[in-house]
Amino acid sequence: MSKSIFQIWFLHFRKGFSSYSWVKLPGIPFRTLFPLAFSLFTFFLLPSCYEKKETCLDIRATNFDLEGDIACLDCCEYPLLKIKFLHRNVTPEANYLIGYSDSTYVDGVGQPFRIKSLKYYISNIRMVATDGTEARVNETIDIQTPSGKQAFTDDFLLINGTFSSFLTAGTFSTIKTYDKVRFSLGLDSALEGVDPSTLPDNHVLAVNQDSSMFDFQNGYYLLGNLEIYKDTTAIDTVPRLLKIGMFNGPKEVELAFPESLLLPEGFDIQVTLLIDAPSWFSNADVRLQPDEQLIPNIVSKMSESFIVLEVTVNN
Incomplete structure (x- = not known):
């Protein structure tokens, strides 16, 4: 019975490689065949x-x-969109x-006043590319509204005037060339009537994060909450509280x-914004105007007070 080259090689290999290393098989020296067989073994079996x-x-x-073989389902970690408010x-x-x-500032009629605190919401943040398209953060959240459960981009930020570190809006993974940022001063009107206790405890819209940003008496979120002193004397220790209801917004801001x-x-991507806070009162009379006149004046100036100071990337 005839034998194949590999059958003959195997018989010689079993008898001992050292004693048959120079045996010639039909047209092929054994010392040439062995490396070939070893290569085939490596190619077919090692993988x-x-x-x-x-x-x-x-x-x-x-x-x-770069060295991975199979894409994971949910192990990817994406960069962040961060914004600093100065x-x-x-x-x-x-x-x-x-x-x-x-510190003392002057309102629209030349009267001095002092600022105790400034807080407000922004939302609906969009990075604007040079081709005109908008990109948002990746996260969304389902919120129970009076008209039913609704999905929102989860980029809500509560801004505190005394805080000057970067705030994280969410993960961001749209790779383009950007030249603008847009956002809303305040919250989407669809959130009016939402029960804040239905939000996760760690969410920025949850009341345990800051109960001063919700009007419990009337049942709605605030756009902003400002406290000012109407006088500059030391005896003025009771601030004027300006609760800016969410229905005063949202106001679109493009920078x-x-x-x-x-x-x-x-x-x-890190965006640093400069906000001229005293300018919010440049059309106001902080002593004499009632809230229904003073608050719209403040909100109109708030939306005009932002500029982009710097945009950087960081890994």
Whole structure:
């Protein structure tokens, strides 16, 4: 019975490689055949021993793994959109820190006043690309509204004038060249009548995060909550509380970047805003105007007081 080359090689191999290393098979020296057989063994058998690596294969993610084999379902971690709000007294000469309670500013009729605190919501944040398209953060949240459960982009931020660190709006993974940012001052009108106790405890709209941003008597969120002193004397210790209802907004704000920015894959984008807070009162009479006149004047100036100071990326 005739034997194949590999059957003959196997018989010789069983008898001992060292004693048959120079035996010639039909037209092929054994020392040539052995490396060939070893290569075939490696090619066909070793891959079955390799365990494929499941990891993040999305190049936009911060944990993108170039050496991965199988895309994971939910292991990718994406960059963040962060915004910093710097409230300042902006003058032609310089920008000065807001001196809460102890610095004096002037309203629209020349009367001095002091600021105790400033808080307000922004939402509906969109990065605007040079081609005109908008990009939002990735997160959404379902909220029970009076008209039923509704999905919202979960980019709500509560701004506190005394806080000057970056706030995280959410994860952001749309890679484009951007030259503007848009957002709403205040909250979507669809949130009117929402019970804040139905929100997760750690959510910015939950009352345990800041109960002063909800009007419990009338049952709605506030756009803003401001406290000012109508006088500059030390005896004025009771601030005027300005509860700005959400129905005063939302107000659309669009801000141009100092220059366009190409967002690289895997990098956070950080936007620093400068807000001229004393200018909110430049059309107001803080002593004599009632709330129904004073608050609309303040809101109209609030939406005009933002500028983009800087846009950077960070990994």
